[in-house]
Amino acid sequence: MGRVEIRGMSKLFGNVRAVDHVDLATNEGEFLVLLGPSGCGKTTLLRMIAGIEEPSGGDLLIDGRVVTHLPPRMRDIAMVFQSYALYPHMTVYKNIAFPLRARGVKKEAVRKKVEWAAEMFKIGRLLDRKPRELSGGERQRVALARAMVREPSVFLLDEPLSNLDALLRTSAREELRQFQRRVGVTTIYVTHDQIEAMGLGDRIVVMSQGKIRQIGTPMEIYQWPADTFVATFVGSPPMNLLEQEDVLLGFRPETFLPTDAVEGSEGVVTYPFEVTYLEYLGAERLVYGNVGEKSHARHVVSRLPGSLTLPLEAGKTYPFAVARRDLRQFDRKSGLARSGDAA
Amino acid sequence: MTAPPHPESSPAACRGGVLDREGALAKLLIAPAVIYIAAMIGAPFVLAILYSLSDATTGDPGLRLVGLQNFQAALSDPVFRLALRNTFVFTLVSQSIVIVLSRILANALLKPFRGKGLVRFLVLLPWTAPISLGTIGWLWMYDSIFSPIDWVLRYLGLLGTATALLGPQTNLYWLGVPGLAMASVILVNVWRILPLATVIQLAGLSSIPRDLLEAAEVDGASPWRRTLMITIPLTLPIVSIAFLFGVVFTFTDLVVVYVLTRGGPVHMTQVLSSWTFFKGIEAGDLAQGAAISLFMFPVLAVVAVFILRMARRTEVV
Amino acid sequence: MANLGKIARRGGLYTLLGGFAFFGAFPFYWMVIATFKRDHDLFSPLNNPFLFNEPPTLDHLRLLFFETHFVGYLVNTLLVGLAVVVITLLVAVPAAYSLARWARGWGEMLGIGIFLTYLVPPTILFIPLSRFAGFFGLQESLWSLILVYPTFTIPFCTWLLMGFFKTIPKDIEEQAMIDGLSRFGAMSKVVLPLSISGILTVVVFSFTLSMHEFIYALTFISVSAKKTVSIGVPTELVRGDVFQWGPLMAGALIASIPVAVVYTFFLDRFVAGFTMGAVK
Numbered sequence: 001m002g003r004v005e006i007r008g009m010s011k012l013f014g015n016v017r018a019v020d021h022v023d024l025a026t027n028e029g030e031f032l033v034l035l036g037p038s039g040c041g042k043t044t045l046l047r048m049i050a051g052i053e054e055p056s057g058g059d060l061l062i063d064g065r066v067v068t069h070l071p072p073r074m075r076d077i078a079m080v081f082q083s084y085a086l087y088p089h090m091t092v093y094k095n096i097a098f099p100l101r102a103r104g105v106k107k108e109a110v111r112k113k114v115e116w117a118a119e120m121f122k123i124g125r126l127l128d129r130k131p132r133e134l135s136g137g138e139r140q141r142v143a144l145a146r147a148m149v150r151e152p153s154v155f156l157l158d159e160p161l162s163n164l165d166a167l168l169r170t171s172a173r174e175e176l177r178q179f180q181r182r183v184g185v186t187t188i189y190v191t192h193d194q195i196e197a198m199g200l201g202d203r204i205v206v207m208s209q210g211k212i213r214q215i216g217t218p219m220e221i222y223q224w225p226a227d228t229f230v231a232t233f234v235g236s237p238p239m240n241l242l243e244q245e246d247v248l249l250g251f252r253p254e255t256f257l258p259t260d261a262v263e264g265s266e267g268v269v270t271y272p273f274e275v276t277y278l279e280y281l282g283a284e285r286l287v288y289g290n291v292g293e294k295s296h297a298r299h300v301v302s303r304l305p306g307s308l309t310l311p312l313e314a315g316k317t318y319p320f321a322v323a324r325r326d327l328r329q330f331d332r333k334s335g336l337a338r339s340g341d342a343a
Numbered sequence: 344m345t346a347p348p349h350p351e352s353s354p355a356a357c358r359g360g361v362l363d364r365e366g367a368l369a370k371l372l373i374a375p376a377v378i379y380i381a382a383m384i385g386a387p388f389v390l391a392i393l394y395s396l397s398d399a400t401t402g403d404p405g406l407r408l409v410g411l412q413n414f415q416a417a418l419s420d421p422v423f424r425l426a427l428r429n430t431f432v433f434t435l436v437s438q439s440i441v442i443v444l445s446r447i448l449a450n451a452l453l454k455p456f457r458g459k460g461l462v463r464f465l466v467l468l469p470w471t472a473p474i475s476l477g478t479i480g481w482l483w484m485y486d487s488i489f490s491p492i493d494w495v496l497r498y499l500g501l502l503g504t505a506t507a508l509l510g511p512q513t514n515l516y517w518l519g520v521p522g523l524a525m526a527s528v529i530l531v532n533v534w535r536i537l538p539l540a541t542v543i544q545l546a547g548l549s550s551i552p553r554d555l556l557e558a559a560e561v562d563g564a565s566p567w568r569r570t571l572m573i574t575i576p577l578t579l580p581i582v583s584i585a586f587l588f589g590v591v592f593t594f595t596d597l598v599v600v601y602v603l604t605r606g607g608p609v610h611m612t613q614v615l616s617s618w619t620f621f622k623g624i625e626a627g628d629l630a631q632g633a634a635i636s637l638f639m640f641p642v643l644a645v646v647a648v649f650i651l652r653m654a655r656r657t658e659v660v
Numbered sequence: 661m662a663n664l665g666k667i668a669r670r671g672g673l674y675t676l677l678g679g680f681a682f683f684g685a686f687p688f689y690w691m692v693i694a695t696f697k698r699d700h701d702l703f704s705p706l707n708n709p710f711l712f713n714e715p716p717t718l719d720h721l722r723l724l725f726f727e728t729h730f731v732g733y734l735v736n737t738l739l740v741g742l743a744v745v746v747i748t749l750l751v752a753v754p755a756a757y758s759l760a761r762w763a764r765g766w767g768e769m770l771g772i773g774i775f776l777t778y779l780v781p782p783t784i785l786f787i788p789l790s791r792f793a794g795f796f797g798l799q800e801s802l803w804s805l806i807l808v809y810p811t812f813t814i815p816f817c818t819w820l821l822m823g824f825f826k827t828i829p830k831d832i833e834e835q836a837m838i839d840g841l842s843r844f845g846a847m848s849k850v851v852l853p854l855s856i857s858g859i860l861t862v863v864v865f866s867f868t869l870s871m872h873e874f875i876y877a878l879t880f881i882s883v884s885a886k887k888t889v890s891i892g893v894p895t896e897l898v899r900g901d902v903f904q905w906g907p908l909m910a911g912a913l914i915a916s917i918p919v920a921v922v923y924t925f926f927l928d929r930f931v932a933g934f935t936m937g938a939v940k
Contacts, residue, residue, distance in 0.1 A: 052557045073563035085558035089576045098572075099562040146562070368843055369762040373770065376755035376814060383789075383811045384777050390788035404791065448680050451673060464924050465681040468688055471923035472916035473872040475890050479912045480687025483694065483905060489702070491690060491709040513705070538684065542927055595781040598874045602894050616783035616875075623787045624879055636784045643779045651772070 002153040002186030009058030018044045020210035029184045033201035041210040042190045050079050078147035079156040084139050086131040093127040096146045117149040155187040194234050206230045228335040240300040248330040253303035255326035264323035273320035394633035401627035413634035422610045426618040437532035438589045445540035470538035478602040485517035521611040540585040547581030583653045694909035720906030733892035741867040743806040748813040748866040756821030777815045782875045804880040813866040824858035864926045889915040
């Protein structure tokens with residue numbers, strides 16, 4: 001139940017390829033995140049899965065059934081919009097009941113399901129209110145309840161946390177994940193926030209300019225990015241990239257430490273690091289600076305854990321290093337990852 | 344390091360002039376409007392009331408108060424009662440037609456098509472052209488000999504022959520036969536207000552967030568259900584406003600009746616505003632004229648209250 | 661097969677739109693035809709009214725411009741329109757600014773009050789106002805119209821501009837005052853230039869509404885030469901009992917189309933003012 005297969009799907013707006021021949025298949029019950037910057041095509045792809053955007057090419061299958069040109073109501077999917085799209089003139093009860101009434105479910109059965117969905121998100125006491133009387137977090141829960149009330153096989157979410165303030169966002173993220181685990185419905189979630197993606201996803205689909213760059217678990221994406229786009233988009237601060245002949249060497253800021261602190265059984269590469277600027281952030285320190293000869297100096301960032309209390313000053317140069325096993329290589333022309341030993 | 348003494352920092356200038364004080368400036372700026380409206384609307388309104396309670400005529404315009412006899416005289420005058428009835432009938436019939444047609448047209452105008460600018464211009468013409476001049480066009484359409492409508496009807500065989508559906512005569516007397524004349528006036532009122540109502544409805548329809556309709560689609564609602572449960576309830580305030588404005592403009596209108604029929608035939612298309620004109624200005628009976636016009640006021644007051652309530656009632660999304 | 665449905669729906673849409681466009685415009689179509697049709701052609705009931713059965717003529721135009729007061733009507737209308745625009749601007753702009761910035765308490769009430777003046781239409785006011793005009797010796801003078809027309813332009817334009825001024829952030833004015841202007845200076849040197857669009861709308865509406873006006877003009881002015889085009893054309897182009905259709909239609913057409921073109925461009929703003937922000 002709840003397997004979504006996308007085969008060669010494209011969407012053209014005039015001459016612009018918003019989605020460019022995308023192939024994707026979900027695992028049952030997984031929480032799949034579509035991650036990318038604005039304009040990468042993730043929302044367009046989601047809308048095509050929902051059926052509110054007509055694909056220019058390709059096929060969509062849900063549970064083995066071809067649904068590419070079927071209207072949304074025949075696809076057994078539910079969606080939560082970024083704005084929640086709650087019907088402002090209806091009470092919370094009527095909002096949640098709407099999908100059931102649209103399918104002709106009888107009043108008594110509707111009542112039972114609405115109360116069940118409301119209980120799941122703890123909004124039972126809000127059933128008589130109108131959307132404008134609710135807070136942002138409450139509205140989000142109503143939108144979720146409305147989506148779940150039909151017990152769909154696929155659950156689509158379009159940046160549902162971006163309208164919440166920062167504090168609420170983290171707790172909402174946790175609740176959402178727990179809820180999805182409990183119910184086990186296949187979920188496709190769109191976001192541009194890579195921290196959100198890493199925290200929520202079983203697998204992450206990194207997209208850019210309509211194409212998929214990489215599909216993998218958060219660890220795979222972070223540790224073994226498929227190209228320089230993924231390497232610099234995921235992770236904050238982004239991966240450091242140094243040019244070396246026809247190759248780009250990459251290493252994450254937290255792997256770039258004072259030489260004495262680097263544990264490298266397979267070998268270590270050292271770089272004299274001239275510090276230009278430091279940020280003390282409590283749990284960690286971000287150290288900005290340059291490596292390399294004056295004329296080829298490249299800007300890199302080091303992330304020091306708070307436990308590493310070595311005093312550093314701007315303007316001075318210190319010996320820093322990266323363990324060989326933490327180095328990644330990317331082809332300089334194509335940006336794609338290369339396997340093999342670092343120089 | 345010390346700055347030279349600044350002229351504005353002397354104590355007296357610190358308080359600023361009239362041009363700085365908010366309270367005084369606010370009142371000053373709004374004063375001309377208030378004075379003008381009080382003098383040119385408030386005062387004449389009071390005068391109209393006084394006239395209605397007097398026996399003034401243009402020959403003898405003194406304000407001698409005589410109580411409610413003008414109102415009583417109006418109510419017992421069959422022409423007045425006819426005008427009163429006509430005003431309501433013309434307004435309600437024409438505006439009901441307008442609200443349905445404007446909704447259809449607004450929906451059509453939302454769709455993409457070529458030549459939108461031209462279509463818009465043509466559709467808006469009845470409202471954007473001066474009302475008296477547009478009505479003249481209709482005068483020709485309704486002419487008892489040269490009407491192009493009659494020509495088309497004759498051409499189609501619906502008129503002018505012995506077996507014709509609409510009769511053997513060569514012309515329908517659009518403005519000469521009482522029932523037909525009323526229908527003709529109603530039609531011109533529909534024609535005139537339709538553009539305005541359409542534009543208002545268009546604004547209302549475009550203001551529904553696309554999200555809501557898409558969410559309803561994903562929730563499984565058919566197009567009919569979406570229209571019934573989402574579009575109509577959310578556009579109700581704006582549709583009401585369009586209807587109410589149409590009512591106000593038609594209810595108080597003098598031009599269409601004056602240009603088309605002068606209230607004829609035999610007062611059958613007389614409305615309150617035209618009857619006021621004929622009685623009060625042409626016949627010179629100021630008191631009667633004022634009284635007749637004041638019958639419009641209660642209706643307008645009720646309508647205005649509804650308009651304000653509707654404006655407040657729009658849903659916050 | 662789906663394509664056939666699409667074509668049918670497209671066809672249906674164009675038919676519907678065509679129908680409405682035709683309904684709105686066809687009296688004006690006749691005006692165009694009648695303006696150029698020879699009398700003989702025009703007054704033959706058997707002739708097809710949609711076409712020129714005889715070659716077109718400029719006679720009606722010649723008559724209109726050289727043998728009637730039509731040009732005078734246009735001039736009168738123009739003079740009245742411009743004067744009314746000036747008066748409306750001078751009164752409505754400050755009032756709207758005052759209401760937009762200081763809407764607390766009495767400001768809000770006054771705003772609604774100004775709107776409520778539309779409750780008292782010309783058909784109630786024209787009798788007492790005709791006495792006013794007589795009292796001030798303005799009978800048969802364009803000044804009577806110039807003084808009275810702002811009764812329907814000022815309330816509406818004040819309302820329109822109020823909404824407009826509210827969209828200009830207070831920050832900008834406060835910045836100007838810190839930079840050294842008085843509040844009045846801030847209004848005239850900063851807010852007004854930003855409101856050109858709204859002011860232009862007011863100009864267009866005041867002018868077009870004056871041009872459309874009929875009742876007051878009919879009441880106050882009966883001397884032919886002093887009439888505006890709105891009443892002049894319907895009442896003066898008659899010889900005895902007979903309408904001079906050719907020149908009549910020509911006059912109606914010439915006076916209608918330019919106004920209509922300009923008004924069309926500004927109609928969206930008009931509606932925004934009407935619905936008072938009910939549509940956000």
